[in-house]
Amino acid sequence: MTGRAPKWIIIVVGFVGCLWIVPIIGIVATSLQTTDSIARGWWHFGENTFSLQAWRTVWQTYPLAGSLWVSAKITLAATILTMVTAPAAAYTFHYLRFPLRRLWLIIIINAFVLPQQVVIIPLFQLWRDVGLLDNMGAVIIPFVGLSYAWAVFLVKSFLEDFPKELIEAARIDGCGPIRTFTQVVLPNLISPIAACGILQFLWCWNTLLLPMLFLRSDISLTVLLARIAGTYDPNLDQQAVAAIVTAVIPLCIFLLFQKQFAAGNRVSSGGKE
Amino acid sequence: MAQVELKDVSKRYGSVEVIRDLNLMVEAGSFTVLVGPSGCGKSTLLRMVAGLETISGGILEIAGTRANDLDPVxxxxxxxxxxxxxxxxxxxxxxxxxxxxxxxxDKAEVESRVREAADVLQIEHLLDRKPANLSGGQRQRVAIGRAIVRDPQVFLFDEPLSNLDAELRVSMRVELARLHQKLKATMLYVTHDQTEAMTLADKIVVMRDGRIEQTGTPEQLYSDPDNVFVAGFIGSPRMNFLSGEASQGLVHLAQGVTLPCPSTLSGPVSVGIRPEHMTPRGGRAHSLPVTIDMIEYLGGTRYLYGRLANETPVAIEARDNTGIRAGEQIDVTFDNHSVMLFDASGKRIRSAAPIPS
Amino acid sequence: MSAVDTRLPPPGARAAHRGSPGPAPGRRAWMPESATALLLLTPVILLFGLSVIYPVIETLRISFWEIRGLGRPRFVGFDNYLRLFSDPVFLGTLWTTLIFTVGVTIVAVTIGWTIALLCAFAPRQTSIFRLMIFATFGISEAVAGYIWIGIFRPGDAGLLNGMLSAIGLADLAQPWLGGANSALIALIITAAWSAVGLPLLLSFASVQAIPRSILEAAYMDGAKPLAMMWHIMVPLSLPGARVAIFLTLLSSLRAFDIVFVLTAGGPARATETVGFFMYRESMTQFNLGYGAAATIILLIGVLLVSTPAIAQRTKGAK
Structure with missing residues (x-):
């Protein structure tokens, strides 16, 4: 900004920043200490003893690797499906004319307000009736279906700034709607598609409700975390391990791509005021 | 009203030095214009005076007190x-x-001073509007009003007219000059437009690459520039530069034309002649053959643009209708007394005595 | 060139030209545009219909039926709704949801927005701290719940109690998740910790979008940081903050994961939100009709909060 930034500002922001990661430091410390030490409070670093026991126990007792794999499969499938189909839908809504276009568009982009809770009773019954419970598809389908509400809007907002001349030029060059999409529009949509992908990845990996209800044997990491915590042993150290394992991948993805958020956010809040 | 003095001021961004050991005195009550091509450091200099940029080295004094670390107010x-x-x-x-x-x-004081400022700028009827509902010229007045209401010792202008259309720019220029006469405040003004500088300034500071090339009144800079850069920058159309070779008291121009010069001079030189000092159809000695490419008719005067045989571009001012057409080759003469000589490094060679013709 | 040629086209001509980017005349129409649209939209319509449209209609339908476990469904009209509004647990749930939603939004947006405003004064020096706060965006609500369980533990093993004792407020130390009010406070703190990323991101983007020269002008006018924040940056970053407020309200209103993990609605259903209530009724008690009615009430609440956003999006849908 202007002049020199006052020191107190950096101190205040620094203090809040450090305060914000105390819980994260706490969970890491908890996972590395013995049960006795945790009972004393994990922050007594001087007196406490460190141990990898909890990590070993969790690894041996719980199907951690399996759940990691389940989470990865579900999340990747749902993310890729969204990244492939949502841009095509946004393009179609933006450039093509067809019956009921505006009605469909209004329904889809406003569905982002819907709570997940709305889908669980009907889908629970439906999956039970068609035998899809405990199948990954039971989770992937609503993950993708619910994502359209915001993903189509995000990509379409981006298209609003897309130069019309390019589309017209493609038309004059003899491209049909699909060629125009794949050859002209799609290569320029990388940043909103990436934003969609990251948001969808984080949401699918992190959410608990749907996988908890629709998966039984092959469970995802968040559900496994819930199960470990549900056993009533004093196993804070093991919960900590599970929490870290659950958080580490989305956190890495997030940190890796956090610059993308600025772009995605600019688009999604583009219609401000 | 206060004077502003910069002593050995420099500005560094990391290891890049954009302004280096700059010295400048802005007299109290003067209208001083900083002018130069973009990237010359003029805006940075202004912002350092404003307090928007820190000063990396040297001293800034306003009204005789060191102001390096003061905030703008x-x-x-x-x-x-x-x-x-x-x-x-x-x-x-x-x-x-x-x-x-x-x-x-307090509120009443603020209100009366706002009215006063609005009165000076004739924008009282706009006081309740939001900026979005103002035209460019009106916004410009409000921006000036925001400055004058504070009754500052020094006004700083950062290319204030460059967002206005040409017509409005001319009328705002007149108004700024009037405002300066009325307020008698020190004004430091940055522009890249030399016409603006010439019309507004008491004193012009020509900058290039973070250095001051020359300081002076508009007349001084025009008629007595220190170097090729200033000579070329001030004046429109710009000065013609012909290359020549000096030896034994004579400059030989490419076309066999010679000019007298100090006898100590030798080697390549640049000969500067302003368009108004060139006359088409001389037919006498010292005439240069010029092929005319284009004629710019401005009513009272017309400019002939052409080139010499060696492709050097030349602009000539003609007062009356010469009947010359584009494509013609004409002979051009010039006034020996008005010629300026520059050495190979671009420095002006001032002869002690007037050159005999 | 005749004078007619140089005239501007009438205003309507341009609009008409822009109006329909349909197949250009003379081009071989190999496929009607509607058919192409249908082809590109099929996956979206199928998946969206299956996981959004069908469930909404079906939930609404079920809410008028009594369905207990695998028993025979019975049509009961508005009975479920009437029962809900005479059920003290559900009424308590509404109140809890309101306090939780408003509480989380106030805490998260206040902190996120304030930090965003402060960071604008020194974006580079504060970027690492900003990232530390923003990082919670990548951590799931469920994990946040587990992380904070450790902090709210009773006795000295809980960090919060430990800190309170350390600063001489040992009287305030308590089993946070054990008391009705304290558990709700704990829930709000945890949710706000987890939710602060979005307000921070949106407000920061909005603050950064303020033209630099406006801030410089305010600085020249003598505005110190606090005055600058209050008079210039707060009003000018309002658009971003408004979006942040709305999105935080929306997500807190629908909260489930964090409640499930941190308090499971306890103690004694004191922290049960509507989103959790419907889960308990329909998925653990198998009162599907009753749970569906609660879901519809939640949906109505969500729609009420979203009315301006929906109106705006609907208007902007071109």
Whole structure:
């Protein structure tokens, strides 16, 4: 900004920043200490003893690797499906004319307000009736279906700034709607598609409700975390391990791509005021 | 009203030095214009005076006191920004009164001073409007109003007219000059437009690459530039530069034309001649053959643009209708007394005595 | 060139030209545009219909039926709704949801927005701290719940109690998740910790979008950081903050994961939100009709909060 930034500002922001990661430091410390030490409070670093026991126990007792794999499969499938189909839908809504276009568009982009809770009773019954419970598809389908509400809007907002001349030029060059999409529009949509992908990845990996209800044997990491915590042993150290394992991948993805958020956010809040 | 003095001022961004050991005196009450091509450091210099950029080295004195570490209010400076920088969520009155409100003045005082400033600029009828509902010229006035309401010792202008259309620019220029006469305040003004500099300034400071090339009144810079850069920058159309070779008291131009010069001079030189000092159809000695490419008719005068045989571009001012057409080859003469010589490094060679013709 | 040629086309001509980017005349129409649209939209319509449209209609339908476990469904009209509004647990749930939603939004947006405003004064020096706060965006609500369980533990093993004792407020130390009010406070703190990323991101983007020269002008006008924040940056970053407020309200209103993990609605259903209530009724008690009615009430609440956003999006849908 202007002049020199006052020191107190950096101190205040620094203090809040450090305060914000105390819980994260706490969970890491908890996972590395013995049960006795945790009972004393994990922050007594001087007196406490460190141990990898909890990590070993969790690894041996719980199907951690399996759940990691389940989470990865579900999340990747749902993310890729969204990244492939949502841009095509946004393009179609933006450039093509067809019956009921505006009605469909209004329904889809406003569905982002819907709570997940709305889908669980009907889908629970439906999956039970068609035998899809405990199948990954039971989770992937609503993950993708619910994502359209915001993903189509995000990509379409981006298209609003897309130069019309390019589309017209493609038309004059003899491209049909699909060629125009794949050859002209799609290569320029990388940043909103990436934003969609990251948001969808984080949401699918992190959410608990749907996988908890629709998966039984092959469970995802968040559900496994819930199960470990549900056993009533004093196993804070093991919960900590599970929490870290659950958080580490989305956190890495997030940190890796956090610059993308600025772009995605600019688009999604583009219609401000 | 206060003087501004910069002593050995420099500005570094990391290891890049954009301004180096710059010395400048802005007299109290003067209208001083910093002019130069973009990237020459003129805006940076202005922003250092404003307090928007820190000063990496040297001393800035305003009214005789060191101001390096003072904030803008304590420096007594106010600034008019290129894009006006009006607060979009405030009415014109609140925009103008903001500084006073921040300074803790009571409401009635703020209001009367805002009215006073609005009166000077004739924008009283706009006081309740938001900036979005103003035209470019009106915004410009509000921006100036925001500066004058503070009654600063020094006004700073950062290319204030460059966002206006040509017609408005001319009339605002006149108004700024009038405002300066009325307020008698020190004004430091940045522009890249030499016409603006010539018309507004008491004193022009020509800058290039973070250095001052020359300082002086518009007349001095025009008629007595120190170097090729200033000679070329000031004046429109720009000065013609012909290359020549000096030896034994004579400069040989490419076309066999010679000019007298100090006898100590030798080697390649540049000969500068302003367009108005060139006359078409001389037919006498010293005439240069010029092929005319284009004629610019401006009513009272016309400019002939052409080139020499060696492709050097030449501009010639003609007062009356010469009947010359584009494509013609003509002979051009020039006045020996008005010729300026520059050495190979671009420095002006001033002869002690007038050159005999 | 005749004078007619140089005239501007009438205003309507341009609009008409822009109006329909349909197949250009003379081009071989190999496929009607509607058919192409249908082809590109099929996956979206199928998946969206299956996981959004069908469930909404079906939930609404079920809410008028009594369905207990695998028993025979019975049509009961508005009975479920009437029962809900005479059920003290559900009424308590509504109140809890309101306090939780408003509480989380106030805490998260206040902190996120304030930090965003402060960071604008020194974006580079504060970027690492900003990232530390923003990082919670990548951590799931469920994990946040586990992380904070450790902090709210009773006795000295809980960090919060430990800190309170350390600063001489040992009287305030308590089993946070054990008391009705304290558990709700704990829930709000945890949710706000987890939710602060979005307000921070949106407000920061909005603050950064303020033209630099406006801030410089305010600085020249003598505005110190606090005055600058209050008079210039707060009003000018309002658009971003407004979006942040709305999105935080929306997500807190629908909260489930964090409640499930941190308090499971306890103690004694004191922290049960509507989103959790419907889960308990329909998925653990198998009162599907009753749970569906609660879901519809939640949906109505969500729609009420979203009315301006929906109106705006609907208007902007071109």
């Amino acid at each position: 304590a420096r007594g400076v106010a600034m008019v920004f290129q894009n006006y920088a009006l607060y979009p969520h405030m009415t014109v009155a609140r925009n103008i009164g903001f500084a006073l409100k921040i300074a803790g003045l």
